[in-house]
Amino acid sequence: MSHVKSHRGHVKIGNWNEDLRLEEDTMKEHLEKKERGELAAQKVDFLRENILRQVNLSVSSDGALRFGDVVMLVNMGGENRKRSAVSINADVNGLTKIPSPGIQAPCGISAGGGIQPCTRTAFIITSVDGSPEGSMLHFEQSFALKTTSGFARGLYLASDLRNFQKFAKKSRLQEVNLEDSCSFVTWWKLVHYDPQERLEYEGQPAPANVKVLIIHCKTNQALAVLGDHTLWTTYGKEYEVTAHTFLDSHKAEQDNNHWILCTSDPAGDGLVLLNRPQSVADDNKLT
Known part of the structure; x- marks a missing residue:
């Protein structure tokens, strides 16, 4: 049967x-x-x-930024965005074992919500004009932003004119990524966030922990975070970062382009940004 x-x-x-x-x-x-x-x-x-290993940010006792400082690039958010920090967007496919374990270039960038100083979010203000380490950075002065050495490989934040092969994945605007060598495409400068105050502050010491614009020297586009273009990364849902100047009806840059170069609190209590939010003021004068 x-x-x-x-x-x-x-x-x-x-x-x-x-x-x-x-x-x-x-x-x-x-x-x-x-x-x-x-x-x-x-x-x-x-x-x-x-x-995600912790990194100690620099301490600015007089409020000024200097070459060699280790900082975080933080955007305070806006209508469709939460506060976020420029972060290395490396995945397991972007790792190399030669000469030692670490990320490899080119490597992507995103803006994550984890406002904690670590290898992923730390950048070193690096001279490109021969200025000695420890000297003050000034508004309109060219500099580079480099990741820490070791696992992050000391890569440079870079951008270039977009073309048919090279553009931001989601927005298709000008791409920002990390490159392994310093060149004109890795040069940036700081300008005052308020256009009406810009000429007055040109050549003045650049302050930490207050709003500024980070302008790409070659293309004259401002570093921006995009709340309406998100990426799914190894670290969760994050915002796309690009180089594009967003202007409002008054020809002033929008908050997508406003950045704070964060340092540690001199008292040793973490970030100035989190402990003394009043330091993120509209007045960029050093005290």
Whole structure:
């Protein structure tokens, strides 16, 4: 009858030997990858462990920015955005083991909501005109923004004119990414956020922890965060970062272009931005 079994339960049928060997080979490969740390979950854990490692930001006792300072680039948010910081957008496919484990260029950039100083969010103000480390940065003076050494590889924040092959993925505006060498496409400058005050502050010391514009020297476009263009990253949902100047009806740059170069509180209590929000004032004069 059809419901009667034609063989006992322990009888092996079909290509049972091949299936058994395949299962054994798969398990062996899995264990070898695990031993080498090459499983997908292990790679993600390794990336997070290194790129989210805490970094000490510089302390500005007089409120001025200097070459060599380690800072975070923070946008305070707007109508369709929360507060966010420029962050390295590296995934497990962008890692290299040569000469040591780390991210590789070119590498993407995004704006994440994690306002904590770590390898992913820390940038070093770097001289491009021969200014010595420790000297003050001034409005309109060219400089570069470099990631920390080690795992982040000391890559430079870069941008260039968009073309048919190179543009921001979501908005298709001018792309911002990280490159491994310093050149004119990695040069930036700070200007006062208020156009009516800009001439007055030109050449003056640039302040930490207050609103400024970060202008790309080659294209004259302002660094911007886009609340209406989001990216799904290894670190969650984040905003796209681009180089594009957004002007309002009064020809003033919108809050997409407003950035704060954050330093640590001299009292050792974390970020000035979080502990003394009144320092993020409309008046950019150093005290």
